[in-house]
């Protein structure tokens with residue numbers, strides 16, 4: 001099968017590769033780039049576990065081909081906190097927003113997209129933002145608490161930096 005050259009930025013690093021035209025973005029990220037933090041659950045666009053950020057927008061990596069991402073900027077869970085936990089990750093840890101952690105990378109991507117655009121969301125807006133992400137463990141309330149707490153942390157950090 002012919003391969004196609006792609007070039008994209010992943011977690012701040014330029015990556016170039018030759019990929020089969022039908023290689024899924026989730027497979028490219030996990031197997032070609034060795035970034036297994038992006039989890040694959042249903043592989044049908046249902047669970048949200050495979051969500052990552054493409055140009056700041058949370059997308060399901062199991063529903064995209066790697067070749068579609070040529071020229072894009074991607075952030076996976078490995079790119080959230082480079083030296084320390086990102087404030088959103090820290091809030092999930094503090095607020096018990098995860099148990100098994102399988103859904104967490106996708107939840108973090110959804111939370112990041114939300115908080116980048118809405119720094120002070122209501123609980124209803126948080127619920128809406130994670131409506132496409134399934135969690136079999138937490139019952140969701142701890143995740144909502146974590147995202148609310150992350151929003152407060154990020155607002156405080158922004159105020160202190162001003």
Ligand code: FES
Nearest residue numbers: 041042043048062
């Ligand atoms: S693995 Fe992509 S949505 Fe479930």
Ligand code: FES
Nearest residue numbers: 099103135136137
């Ligand atoms: S923490 Fe287990 S699926 Fe969400």
